[in-house]
Amino acid sequence: MASSERTLQDQTDHPEDPSVRQAAREWSEEADDTTEPDYQPSQSRSDDDEWEDEADEEADELMLEANDIENDNVTSATAQGGLTHINLGGIHIEFNTEDIQEDDDADEDDAIVVEDNGAANPTVVSRSRIFQLLASTGLREILRANGWPPGPEQDDDDDDYDDEELLLNTRMRRGARHRKPRFEWPKVPSDEGTNLMNSGHFGTNPYFVDRIKKRKGAFASNLMWRELGIGSHGLRMRTDQSIFQSMLPGSQADKIIHFDSRSYSGQFSDDGNFFFCCEQDFKVRMYDTSNPYQWKYYKTVEYPFGQWTITDASLSPDNRFLVYSSIRSAAYLAPTDPEDDTDPSLLDFSLAPGRARHYGLESSRSRFGIWSLRFSGDGREIVAGTSDNSVVVLDLETRTPVLSLQDRHQHHVNAVCFGDTSSPHILYSGSDDTTLRVWDRRSMADGREAGVFMGHTEGLTYIDSKGDGRYVLSNSKDQTMKLWDLRKMMSASKADEIEPDAWSTDFDYRFEEYPESDREAHPHDHSVVTFHGHKVLKTLIRCHFSPPGSTNSRYIYTGSSDGQVYVYNMDATLAGTIDVRSATMNSRPRGPETLANVWDMGGDSTWRTCVRDASWHPNVPMIAATSWNGWGLSTGTCTVHSWNDGADNDEGDPPIGRNFDHKLRPLPHFNNYRATAPSERAQRRARRPLRSRPVARTYADDAEEGDGEW
Incomplete structure (x- = not known):
């Protein structure tokens, strides 16, 4: 040898x-x-x-x-x-x-x-x-x-x-060259989602008027039987529910409201009589929607000395007050009465619970940013998610925080909400650490959450509660939505043994596409249903449960960075889409603000649309979508889409698809430009790159803005 x-x-x-x-x-x-x-x-x-x-x-x-x-x-x-x-x-x-x-x-x-x-x-x-x-x-x-x-x-x-x-x-x-298991999407339609649809918790299943031929009742027939009042009370109720939940809004826009800056969020009030819209110019516009087809401008409030944008806003249950935030540790509370010209009240979320506010140079310094705000069901408290990795609850009577939940989330808290509309005890918080945490304020002696939901592999962008204290919905940068059931949450002690971001790809959702080749299944995913098909890129895109009044709680819906609103059935099948980009294409002329405010990775100044938020009217089949929308995503719109039975045009008055400014004043020159604008194909041929990448401001440069919001 x-x-x-x-x-x-x-x-x-x-x-x-x-x-x-x-x-x-x-x-x-x-x-x-x-x-x-x-x-x-x-x-x-x-x-x-x-x-x-x-x-x-x-x-x-x-x-x-x-x-x-x-x-x-x-x-x-x-x-x-x-x-x-x-x-x-x-x-x-x-x-x-x-x-x-x-x-x-x-x-x-x-x-x-x-x-x-x-x-x-x-x-x-x-x-x-x-x-x-x-x-x-x-x-x-x-x-x-x-x-x-x-x-x-x-x-x-x-x-x-x-x-x-x-x-x-x-x-x-060698960079861990092991072969990871091949990723497979959950089954569609989802068996669990189908069971929920059959159970009656999420809408009703249309019944067959002819079971042999499996023929369902037409809309006109259902409407006729409802008007005649023939049949039992249960039969009439099922007919009403079937009529409502089958009316999906179409892509044609009733009206297009234009803003000179990007639109970040917009929501109807619980009774449908009020709508507010937040823009990047630090202003919140309010509209009277008591007649959902004839909106009226209400008033505008402003965030003084805001940073980057208005991040979120929430309306009190009685519609009397609106709270709104920026990337600062203070929010503002403004009355919605158009006759009330008083200045908004400042709410400081950086104070320690029970500590009074001290005015001075130190008190004016922002300690963190607020990403999300929500009123409680009784209107007495406001919960906020912050860039300080914390959840803060503020009492409106004393104007001071009463609860600060820290050291549990490992990254920015992008979304918060109350779990029950009738009780402020259950809180949800979604973070960039990929977890959704459930807090029960009645049992928090150790300062820990009641349970944790794991299953997303990237940070959460938004969460929405059904309001029944049981089901909650989350949207994530991993390009999925998930439906959760509180009975299946993981204990906090078990969650502490798991590294939450171990399956993350660390991609930048603001400038990159999600790397599908690196997608892995989360081994601790206990979600009920997973929805995919939409795109959660560029910004913190929001998702919601559909309202019980106009949809019978049949659907969930979300914005998307490809310019559409996606509407899903509870079994994860796609019920329909609303194409906001096509509805608004070339709806405003190019202006000097186009080159100054272009937002695009490759400097593309063509017409682009990213639907950041959408709101379904609680009483009529109508969706209002707030979007980054315009030449190179330089401006914003709020588009109103209603059910029109698939028709491209409306014989009623006023004509659909007209353009308005933020005070709902007509813009005829916008309409004329759209009629003579070049086609999308011609625009793609003529486009020229402006710059390779937008200049990115980070929270570290200004009060530690971080990468949570753009």
Whole structure:
């Protein structure tokens, strides 16, 4: 064996010597004829980068040979003396399990003799070398089955090199080249979602008027039977529910309200008589929607000295007050009465619970930003999610925080809400740490949450509660929505043992597409239904349950960065889409603000649409979508879409698809431009890049804005 070790040393010193047999080269030629003929693996470990590259190529060659061997079923093994022999087709491997002490130049590792059957000059390779080549192949299992590596009683006292540690380190140095399980989407339609639809918790199933032909009642027939009042009370109620839940708003816009900055959120009040819309110019516009088809401008309130944008707003249950926030630790509370001109009241969420506000330079400094705000069902409290990784509850009577939940979320809290409309005890919070946490204020002596939902692999952008204290919906940067049931939440102690972001890809949702090739299934996902198809990119896109009045709670819906509103059935099937981009295409002329406010990764100034939020009217089949919308996403719109039975036009008055400014004043020159604007295809041909990437402001540059919101 000493002479064989010297042969190995000579081979390393003279790699081009034709008299030295190159077993790895012969293997590669047999496995793949396209391998370069002058390829010669190095036996030296002095150059780590070169060694890793060669090891990767040799491991791939051995993988091909191993596959051939397995398919031919010609693997055999014998043991004689101190050698273990494995015959792999035309290749013979001998494992020396005896100590090598004949030569001072011998490698400290046991030697492995690799040769063709009948070869006169076998090649000797060190044990660590062959394990490095076989670390990512199936041949390792063959070696283990034949007594290699040797047990502890066979190891040399002077050799403390652990083969298992070597394999692990080799995998890590190659970037963990293990094969992850193939990702598969959950079944659609979802069995759990179908059961929910059949149970009556989420709408009713249309019944057949002709069961033999499986024919359902037409809309006109249902309307006629309802007006005639024929049948039992239950039958009339089912007819009403079937009528409402089948009326999905169409893509044609009733009206297009234009803003000179991007629109971030907009919601109807619980009674449908009020609508507010938040823009990036730090203003919130309010509208009277008591007649949902004839909106009236109400008033505008402003956030003084705001940062980046209005992040969120919430309306009190009695519609008397509106609270709104920016990326600051203070929110403002403004009356909605158009006759009330008093200044908004400041609400400081950075105070410690029970501590009074101190005015001065230090008190005016923003400690964090507020991403989300919600009124409680009784209108007495406001909950906020912050960039300080915390959830804060503020009492409106004392104007001070009464609860601060910290040190549980590991990243920004992008969304918060109350779990029950009749009780302020249950809170939900969704964070960039991929978790949705449930808080019960009646049992928080240890400051920990009541339970945790895990299943998303990227940060959460929004959460919405059904209001029954049981079901909650979440939207995520992993391009999915999930429906959760509080009865299936994970305990806080068990969640503490799991790293929440271990399955994240760390992609930047503001500027990149989601890397689908890196998608992995979360092993602790206990969600009821998973919805996918929409895109959650560029900003914190929102999702909602459909209202019980106008939809019978049949659907969930979400905005999308591709310019559409996606409406899903509870069984994860797509019920329909509202194409906001097509409805608004070329609806305003290019202006000087276009070049100044373009938002696009490649400097694209064509017409782009990203629907950030949408609100379904509680009483009529109507959706109002607030969007980044315009040339290069430089401006914003609020578009109103109602059910029109699939018709492209409306014979009523006023005509649909007209353009208005933020005070609902008509914009006839916008209408004229749209009628003569070039086609989308012509715009794509004529577009010119403006810049390669928008200038990104981070929260670290200004009061630690972070990457939570844009």
